[in-house]
Amino acid sequence: xxxxxxxxxxxxxxxxxxxxxxxxxxxxxxxxxxxxxxxxxxxxxxxxxxxxxxxxxxxxxxxxxxxxxxxxxxxxxxxxxxxxxxxxxxxxxxxxxxxxxxxxxxxxxxxxxxxxxxxxxxxxxxxxxxxxxxxxxxx
Numbered sequence: 001x002x003x004x005x006x007x008x009x010x011x012x013x014x015x016x017x018x019x020x021x022x023x024x025x026x027x028x029x030x031x032x033x034x035x036x037x038x039x040x041x042x043x044x045x046x047x048x049x050x051x052x053x054x055x056x057x058x059x060x061x062x063x064x065x066x067x068x069x070x071x072x073x074x075x076x077x078x079x080x081x082x083x084x085x086x087x088x089x090x091x092x093x094x095x096x097x098x099x100x101x102x103x104x105x106x107x108x109x110x111x112x113x114x115x116x117x118x119x120x121x122x123x124x125x126x127x128x129x130x131x132x133x134x135x136x137x138x139x
Contacts, residue, residue, distance in 0.1 A: 005112060006091060007046055008119035012038035015046050019053040020068070026057050029069045037073050042120065043087025044080075052076055 007015060013034040020026045041049060055076035060068040095113065098104050 005116055006043050006087060007049070008116045009035075009038050009042075010119055012041050012044065012049060015049045016053060019050045020056070024053060024057060026053070026060075026068045027066065029067045032070070036070065037077075040077065041082075043084040043091070044082055048080065048082065052080065055079055 016034045016037055020028060037052075041052070044052075052073065056068055056072040059072045059075055065072070095109060098109060099106060
């Protein structure tokens, strides 16, 4: 069984950068910072982050803007109905199910969850608490 977690904070920032500047070559405002958007997209998949970039670019084109600004990304987020608590619950259920299999490296799962939590920068974050308490990550 292959265990896949949602992208962590640095990965989400990289995915946003990749899809906005490398693949789509969007003209972003000067000194554009991906971290504020990445921090608001906990539990989003890479495909959803790609769609967010497309939507932000679409909004900028619709308004005939010369640059894609943070405002377009923020406005685009409203079009998505993603509940981080539901996503974290789904990830928690997935991890619990994965731990039932004999061929799963439980130490790897535990380390991955620990790194995910640390990368989010808020180990005490209530959105993540259920996933990282002792019962959820004991392997």
